[in-house]
Amino acid sequence: MSEANSMNLISALSQEELQAIDAEIAHVPYRDAVAIDALKIVQAHRGWVSDESLSAIAAHLHMSADELDGIATFYNLIYRRPVGDKVILLCNSISCWIKGCENLQQRITEELGVELGETTSDNRYTLLPVTCLGACDKAPVMMVGDELHEDLCEESIIRILGGSTTP
Known part of the structure; x- marks a missing residue:
């Protein structure tokens, strides 16, 4: 060049x-x-x-x-397309899968109105899968922005996301 x-x-x-x-x-x-x-x-x-x-x-x-x-x-933390203000990285490793991450993904999808790889219409959140967040002993886990959330359940998903954010 x-x-x-x-x-x-x-x-x-x-x-x-x-x-x-x-x-x-x-x-x-x-x-x-x-x-x-x-x-x-x-x-x-x-x-x-x-x-x-x-x-x-x-x-x-x-x-x-x-x-x-x-x-x-x-590197899954380098975003090559636009993302929302906060990225939700939902771990789908074997440990999280055994502990029900698929059900949690469904709950997040219902709560935010987006599927994996999508961003909410208000640009607040982007939901992405990640292979491992390195907290298998606290599965299931996800990161919202820079915060790691461990031992997730459907109730904690609602609390973390602040109640329903869908229009």
């Missing part, structure tokens, strides 16, 4: 995002070592990582967009 094309791509990132990414780069021997951090920085500012943002990050890190996309899609 030419220097001019690279600079055009990078201009899609804000100065604040570039400064935060550069601060991370200062701590590592290779620019691409901050790929995940750079994706998180942009996501923190924008809520998700668009194709344009991903290409800009890749150009800034001197790596290909395909290589960075492989990293972004590997």
